[in-house]
Structure formats: structure tokens, C-alpha cells
Amino acid sequence: MKKRGSGILLHITSLPSVYGVGDFGPEAYRFADFLAETRQGFWQILPLTLTSTAYGNSPYSSFSAFAGNHLLISPERMVKDGLLSESDLQPLPEFPGERVDYNGVTKYKERLFRTAYKKNKDKLLGHHDFQKFCVENSHWLDDYSLFISIKNHLKGVDWGRWPEDLRDKKEGAVREWTEKMYDGLAYEKFLQYIFFSQWCALKNYCDSKNVKIFGDIPIYVNYDSADVWTNAEIFNLDKEKKPVFVAGVPPDYFSATGQLWGHPVYRWDVLKKTKYAWWIRRIEQNLKLFHIFRLDHFRGFVGFWEVPAGEKTAINGKWAQAPAEDFFNAVLKHFRGVSVIAEDLGIITPDVKEVMKKFGFPGMKVLVFAFGAELPTNPYAPHNHVKNCVVYTGTHDNNTIRGWFKKELDNEGRKRLSDYIGHEVSEKSVHWEIIRLAMMSVADMAIIPMQDLLGLGEKDRMNLPASPSGNWEWRLMPEQLTPSIIKKLSDMTGIYGRG
Secondary structure, eight states, X not given: OXXXXXXXXXXXXXXXXXXXXXXXXXXXXXXXXXXXXXXXXXXXXXXXXXXXXXXXXXXXXXXXXXXXXXXXXXXXXXXXXXXXXXXXXXXXXXXXXXXXXXXXXXXXXXXXXHHHHHHHGGGGGGOHXXXXXXXXXXXXXXHHHHHHHHHHHTTTXXXXXXXXXXXXXXXXXXXXXXXXXXXXXXXXXXXXXXXXXXXXXXHHHHHHTTOEEEEEEOSOOOSSSHHHHHTGGGBOBOTTSOBSEEEEEOOOSSOTTOEEEXXXXXXXXXXXXXXXXXXXXXXXXXXXXXXXXEXXXXXXXXXXXXXXXXXXXXXXXXXXXXXXXXXXXXXXXXXXXXXXXXXXXXXXXXXXXXXXHHXXXXXXXXXXXXXXXXXXXXXXXXXXXXSSEEEESOOTTSOOHHXXXXXXXXXXXXXXXXXXXXXXXXXTTHHXXXXXXXXXXXXXXXXXXXXXXXXXXXXXXXXXXXXXXXXXXXXXOGGGSOHHHHHHHHHHHHHTTXX
16 A cells, blocks of 8 residues: 555455356456456455355354355366366356355355365375465364364254363364364365465466455454364353353444344453464464455454343443554564554544554545535545545445435435535436545545446445345346446546556
8 A cells, every 4th residue: 555556346256157156267367357457456355254154144254264265166267177077067057147146056066065075085195285285274274174074063053062072172072073074174174275276376366467455354253163162262251161242332323222243252361461373373364365454343453342142232231442552563563564454434432543543554434424414524525535544435334326325315415415526416427426536535545346336226235234134145247347337447547546
């Protein structure tokens, strides 16, 4: 972020593919070409961690903070690498093009992966790159593979209800189950090896096009995850390994009862004694995946809302402090020159702003938040932007620009927007008007969700927070990236000095 740039927000699952979900195959490389052709410097994606239909397919809800989502593995590249034959890909179900059918994709790809493993498992012991991968990643891969294998064997039961010696990770029980689940462990490691091999090839291709991958790290991890099972001491759990407090945010103008996320909160005192070893390893893992990253719910690194476990809402929580300065000093000492972007949306207190200022972390300016009655002083309005920030038209959690204009902006808001721009704005043109405001902002980086670039409506939004189904499913159709969009984006990027 030393110079002006811009990019597109499009998660991997949203790429076109005949295999039911976007993946690391040919369309990902074509998208990198599109970014290079339109002079974009950044490709922003959501977390690449394992998703589950049990958790609504959210990339922010995973069984591991380290393992990759094997649904993103490209069948075409598996054929190219000799792991499968063309005939193994058949029969290919007729997947919908515009949405991800997660249940169908999971079933289909599981069959492919099992076939690939069966064909190749006898070669794995002598496979140098696979063995090297397993050794280099053993600090998370061994525990993750065992966790998933046991979980599958016990029909999905969460680890807090496993037999006590296994729940508490007693050495004898771990040894016994490692031997018992040997084949399952090898299969999970095989999938992770393929995932990281394919991703590294795509990331290297983006590098060759001068496109940087911009990733996202959620602050919390699921209770039912390999991370909490393996590192129980760094989370606030009781003697029976159940959460004492869970994470959320207090009541505000968005919700009278706050938000109850349910993730276990960290024991920052224990983390501090370890010099934040788990977090250092986690960031190190993400820096293998991304060039730069955003820390989700940044304010939780300064002070976090903890709610007694068992509460039905977040009302009865309380604020607890985290050692932000000590933590970020440790992070920046370990990772010299790392780029950290703070997700600072919502109500941000002075202590959070102070930490951001001290470490020079850029925050976010979201244009759909800019046109309320307080427009002249609104920090999201372009005339109030600062250089060291990232401006967005909207995020993956917002409505699309067109959906926002039609459904969420009242008549007064539309008039304010038109007055601000200097002419009347219509539903048909509003996405380009807002994109132009983002591009011309003084902000060092401008990010545009793909749905806004295409001028799509509310039904094409990526996520509606607090809704249980239908999220994370939107997909790009290949024909939507027309020559006129490519030219307009490229021209605008050049005009505003972001190329």
C-alpha cells in the first residue's frame, strides 16, 4: 500500500466452473488475466479455510484455522497432474451455473478425492514433495488430520463429547487413535497437499501478473475445531473443556440484543506467556496464502465482548481487555514489513483508533455507509477519507450497490447522493457512480465487489448476516465480463492513477 491501487473482491467459490463451485482451475487463471488486463493490483478473497454444510458453508466458520478448503481443488488440474484420468471425472452432474449447490458438490468431489487417493496412496510414502509438505506442516497437519478422522468416525459428534481421554488429548488415547485412523490421516494429508500445491501455483501466476492476493483472517475460531481441541489452554474453557465465555458484540443500533457468535474467547494472559506462539503460526500460515490480509473484527484485539456461555442473547456480556500493543509489537517484530488491514467497521472506540494509529494500520471506508443525514461529517464520505485506508463500494456482508439504492436508501438519501455527485443518479447508473467515487478517493486502495462492477441487484449479494441459508452461493457467469466492462474499468483505473 505504498502507492495507489485498486482491486476486485471475488471469492474463489464464485468463479465459473462446470464442477459446481469455483476452484483453482482454468477460470481462476483467466480471472487473474482479467485483473491484469484491467490494471488491477489486488484480488481480494474470503478465508480459504475448510467450510461445512453444517455451518451454512461460511468461510468464517471452520473446523480448522490452518487447513484449506478442499472443495476448491480443481478436478482439471488433478487430471493434468496425473492424479486422476479424464474418465474419473464422469459422470459429471448437471450443476447450476449461477449458484453453488454445496451438498451436490461435496458429494461429487468426495467421490473424486477418494478415487485419486486410492490410485495414488501406495506412492505417497516415496513421494518426496508430499513427505516434505507433511513434515513442514506437521505442527497443525497431524492434529487436524486426526481431529477430522475421529470426527468422521464418530459421525460428526463435537470433540467436547468425545470419550474423556480423547477429549482431553491424553497421550495414550492419541497414540491409539492415530494407529486406528492411519488410512484416514493419510487421506486428509493427501487432500491438504493437493490444495496447497494448486493454490501455490495460482498465487505464483498472480505474482507473475503483478496481482497481489488480499486475504482475510477471522479473529475467532469455532469451538468444534482442531484448534480448540489441540490448544485448549489458550481458550477460556472449564475443566470439562466447555466454553466459560463466548464471543459476540453488545446491543447497538443494528440489534437490540447484540450479536451472539458463540466462539470461545481467548485467554490472552496465556497467549502472552507463549509470546503469542499460536497466533504467530496462524499469521505465518496465512502469509503463505496471501500477500496482504485483513484482520476481521479488529476491535476484538483491543477489547472484546464476552458473554457467559449458555446465554440466549449478547445482552449480559461485558468488555474485557486484550493486550493489543504487546501483541502487535510481537507480530511486527516477527513479520517485518507485513501489511495488516484493520476491519474497523461498526462502533469503534478511541482506544481502538489509537492502536491503529500507533501501528499505522489502514482501516476501511465503505461508501454505502456514507450518505446518511450526517453526510458532511461522515467518515465514510469521500471528502473525509485519509490516504492510509481502503475504500470499498460495499463488502461481502452488504447489499449490492444496486440493491442498496433500490431497497435501503430512502428518497432523502437518494437526493443527498445525487447532490453529492452533482447530477441525478438512477438505479441503472448508480453502481458506476459509486465505483467512480471509490476510484477517485484519496484512499491508497480501492476494492470493488464483483457484483457491484456488474451492477447486480439484491438477489446476487454474497451474504445476508444472521440469515441461516442461501449465503455464500453467488457465482460469476463467464459471459458477464463483457468487453465494455473491461474497457470502462481499465480506463477508470488509469484516469484515477490506480493502474
